[in-house]
Amino acid sequence: MELLLLIAIVLAIAWQRKTSHRLARVEDELLAIRQRIDTLTSTAPPDAAIAETEAETLAPPAEDTAEAAADAAVAIAAREDAVHDLKPLHDKEETSDTLESNLGARWAVWVGGVALALGGIFLIRYSIESGLIGPETRLVLAGVFGLLLIGTGEAIRRRMIEPIADRYGNAMIPGALTAAGAITLLGATYAAHGYYGFIGATPAFVLLGVISLGTVALSLLHGQALAGLGLAGSLVTPALVSSTAPSPWVLFTFLAVTWLASAAAARLRRWTLVPVLANLGLGGWVLAYLFEAFTPDITPPTLALLVVIAGTGFVWPGHRAEEPSSSTETWWRFLRRPPLGITLSLSLVVLLAALAMLAVDEGYSILPAFAAASLVAALAALGAGRSYAVWPALLSAVGAVACIGLMALILLDQAPLPVTEGGTAPPLSFGLEIAISLGLGGVFTFLGFAFLRRTGTLEPKLGALWALSMSAVPVALATISFLNFGTLAADWIHGLYGLALGAILIGIAQWRILRSEAGEADRAANLVALGSFAGLAFALHALTTGITTTILIAVIGFAYVLATRWRPWPAFPWAMGAAIVVVFARIAWEPTLVGPNQLSTTPFWNALLPGYGIPALLAVLAAYQLRNWQDHRARNFLQAVAALMGMMALVVLVRHAMNGGVLDDSVATLGEQSIYTLLTIGFSATLMTLDTRAPSPVFRYGSMIAGVLATANVLSLHVFVLNPYLSGESTGAWPFVNLLLIGYLLPALSYAGLAYYARDKRPRLYVMMLALAGALLGFLWATLSVRRFWHGENIADWKGFLPNETYNYSVVWLLIGVALLVLGSRLDARSLRLASAGLVIITVLKVFLVDMSNLEGILRALSFIGLGIVLMGIGLFYQRILARRPSSSPELPPVPEAKA
Structure with missing residues (x-):
């Protein structure tokens, strides 16, 4: 199996070299085409010059000269277009990668490098299993093999063709060989320490x-x-080497040295990915150490992170x-x-590390804070x-508030030390915590001023961010310190700090x-001015109470x-608005x-x-001012x-x-709620009057919102919740x-007056709402007054209805309907006429459904007679009113003339 793997590796290398030669030939051909294109481009001006010389020598007539010049210009333009058409094709061929180039020039290189590394590992494994050589020899051969790979990579790099190196810089054979050699050396060193114990912890750590x-x-x-790869090896090295006394x-x-080395390399090559990995790797080690130790x-870890922050500011990216x-x-x-x-990545690592330092200590020492x-x-x-450090500026402000807040939460349950025999309890003092909180806030104020002085005019957005941070962060930190560590009655330390701020x-x-x-419109300056109010407001809370x-x-x-x-700074009016908001919060x-x-x-x-x-x-005087x-x-x-x-x-x-x-927070009575309703109606009228004298959207929409709120109170509280008929409250x-x-x-009456006042000042639907609300309240007053006349002070629903009371309702409702009809006609208020019609309909239904079944004798007859007379009177009234209107009136369409 191992022999077949070695054969496959050799064949892969041979195939890769063949593919590289083919690609080299393609590069040479593309280079030749580019040179020919450059030659064609460079020959265009001489042709134009020769044409111009010949034209001057022949000196044809003016018309022929113009035609010849036009033809020459067209020819030159066509040649330039052809050249420009060829250039994009050349660039596209030069920059685009085909499937063959990806497989042959990139994939093969890296897979070959991995194969070499695995081949070395399998070779060592084969030697171990076969017992051919001892462990010392195997490790030496592995080291020699790694060095050989690195040396071979360097030798090949020096002989590489420059165009190929520029195009396949991230998939070059020298880099793959060097990476395989580095992995082999790292593996051999770790095996010598971890498996065989040939070298101690310190030599292994140094070698790795x-x-x-x-x-x-x-x-x-x-x-x-x-x-x-080198950075990953450095970050893994401490985990691979075990020690009986880790430091x-x-x-x-x-x-820290590893991070600085990677930062220096990134600075020389302007890399951005390696520094991110370095930040995350070092941050991971800090968090692991804090939570595992x-x-x-x-x-x-604090000094290491400070080195990282300083390196970011001065090494890379630095000022570049x-x-x-x-x-x-x-x-x-x-x-x-x-x-x-x-x-x-740097901001998140520093913020998480700072919070972790506070969390693991649990308030036993001031050093983590x-x-x-x-x-x-x-x-x-x-x-x-x-x-460019936007996120450090932003997350540092968030981190300051988070760290001081976490410190305050950890110390929230701290208690004085127990009393010893014959002694007194030592006072619990948080002087150092107060100093850290206030001092960190002062640092933000100083840094904000330094930034505004250095580049604030060139960086308007970052200047605005720092103008906000230099005031908001100190006030927030001082507030946390005052609430947790200060004296709530009169704290002169925090108070003087707020005044000075x-x-x-x-x-x-x-x-x-x-x-x-x-000038005065500068955004950063106005944010700082508004922050001064925040500082003074904090000082007042620290020095005064109630x-x-x-x-x-x-x-x-x-x-x-x-x-x-x-x-006349734009921020000053907002300070008054902020003051009233603070007053609302205190209330x-x-x-x-x-x-x-x-x-x-x-x-x-x-x-x-x-x-x-x-x-x-x-507040009123400020608004007037x-x-x-x-x-x-x-x-x-x-x-x-x-x-x-x-x-x-x-x-x-x-x-x-x-x-x-x-x-x-007790439930309001009807009398109290009525005062609130009257105040809201008056408030709406006041805003309406102010709007007529000094037009403002606040006055306009504020008056309408007040009217709507008052109407909502009427519909929910006056009609239902606080109604004496339902609640049983005494009427007096x-x-x-x-x-x-x-x-x-x-x-x-207030609603009626407000509706009349708003007729020509507010939308029609809003005026109708006010008029109907007033009509509803008037109807309830008359109805409940009738019930009070028959039942006395208590008009609760459990008392039922009397026959005479029921008849009186019909009479009163009809009179109210007629009154609304007359008033609506006088004022030309359609809403009142609609309310009258609705009330009359209710009365008709009440007479036919209630009076017919509940009343007897003369009362039933009088109820129907009165209803009939009133209805006929209303009909006659409408007939006369409508007959007097002109034919063009929208409420009475014209009657068509009869045809002869």
Whole structure:
């Protein structure tokens, strides 16, 4: 079997050499054709010159000269077209690969190389099984065979034809022979150590490393594939050599040297795949060591990763991949800046390693937190130092928040040390954790400023990314530190940090605007200015509590609005909007602002008035101050939050007053809900009025949304959920001024007024909705008032119906229908006329279905008589109204004239 395999290998090599000779002949023929084409191209100008000389010598008439020149131009153009037609064919033949070339020139080379490597292995196996030679001799012969293969590959490389080497650079015979020799040497060295024990761990480790690094060095002559083989051998070497006293320092020093060697080779040949494999391989070793070692030493892997980050920034890609950004670059292309694989793999490896360092330590030492922060800071420095390092800049910001957040979660359950006999409990201090958190945030601010100063004007997208990171990351890290390690009452360390951060950022924004060609419209400067508000807002949360924080947040936001008088920066209005959003968040967290136990029960004159009223007032003033602001998005946003804040303040004050001075989540009564409905209707009218004076989409659509919300409350709460007929709630002792007045009649009148006011200002369907909602509430008020007249304060459904009560319903409904008909005719409101028709139909059905069966005697007769009189009156009314309309009226089509 082994003999047949050797014969097959020899035949494969012979066939490959024959194919190579055939391809060499084809290359020679293509080269000859190309030279002939170049000759034809070079002879065109002399022909043209001769034609021109002959034309001047003969000097024919002008017309003949023009015709001859045209013919010559056509001939020259035809010759050039022929040459251009031949060139693409030549290029296509030169660059395209056929099935024969792939099989003969590429596949055969690599399969031959694999066959050689397997042949050496099988030869060793055959010698072992046959007992021909001893293990020492076999290993020596294997080493000699590997060196022979490498030497043969080098000898063949020096005799290769240059065109063939350029075309089949990734499938050359020298590279295959060198790869087979390297595998043979690696296998022989491992066998000498692992199977026979001829050499110790240290010599084996050194030999394997030398062979692997030598393979990487030879890859400079044979291509990137051989470099990958050498890199793989280097990465596998530590796993192949066992030691009784493994040292992480030796391991990661070797891996770092291997990475630097591969990076140097990649720099010389501008490779991009080998560095990615090197990053992933070293990262895999770091993660394996951290999770498999019993007590891992954090320092060696940290230093190795720092070497990788520094090597990426200075060795390869280094400054060679720096390219000026294009003004037409999209965000998608921005995120895919080359070399994408190198930067993305490095960022992921560093981020995962930093998180793993924190996870395996479980908070017993500060060293993992310091190591993780160092790695994140180094990655951020790479992102700030190189324009292609988009992903290091982005993932370093994410990694900083993730690492500090993981550190806080790990230390969340930490408790003070137990008290010893005769001693006191040591205080639990997180000073180092606070220093790491705040210091890492300061690093991002410094790196952001350094980037903006160096290349910020040339890199608008990356500058905007760093402007966001240099403010968002420090605030996020300081917030995590304050919530987990700080003093929630008044923390001066975090508070002063926030104040300093806000001042520094506003100074950087001012410096940036003075240097930028865009001036006040510079995106990065405005993002930094907005970040200064975030720093000041954090400082307020660290230094103050409760209602004071809520009010001062709005005050700081309004200060930014006032600053637009001297510095009309586009970011300042957004600071006020952000302040109101923070106020909303604080209200959602604690609606009472001072705590339920500290809130006074006095209606209106309590902590809710300044806590809600001052931010609402400042928001309204800010919206008025910026009513003519050029940025319509900021102006509309401010108007929206001002309207919402004002509405919320009124609702909360009413809620507190209607619940006996208690602000909780209890179900509202009909009276309280009616006040909310009236406020919403008034809010809609106010926005409508503002829209007529200062047109704005916020006012326009906000007024309509408020009207729709009010109508939804009516249909769901007033009609069903809180209806005294269904809920059994008492309507009050007074005959007219009672719950029905505030629950139904006042909202009905408000809806009617709003519908009348919106007739020429809002869409017709919206006005019809308001009018029908008012008519419905008026109908409910009249109906429930009739029931209250017969049943008293409690009008619950379990009391049933009285005969006189049933008759009164018919009378009242008919009167309401007639009133709606008259009002709709006066105001030319079709919605009211439709409501009248619907109510009359309901009354007819009620009389015929209910009164006929339930009423007796005179009441039944009066019910039908009254219904008939009203219906005939309505018919007569419509006949007269329609008869008075012109023939062109859309509601009454013209009557066709009778034909004679």
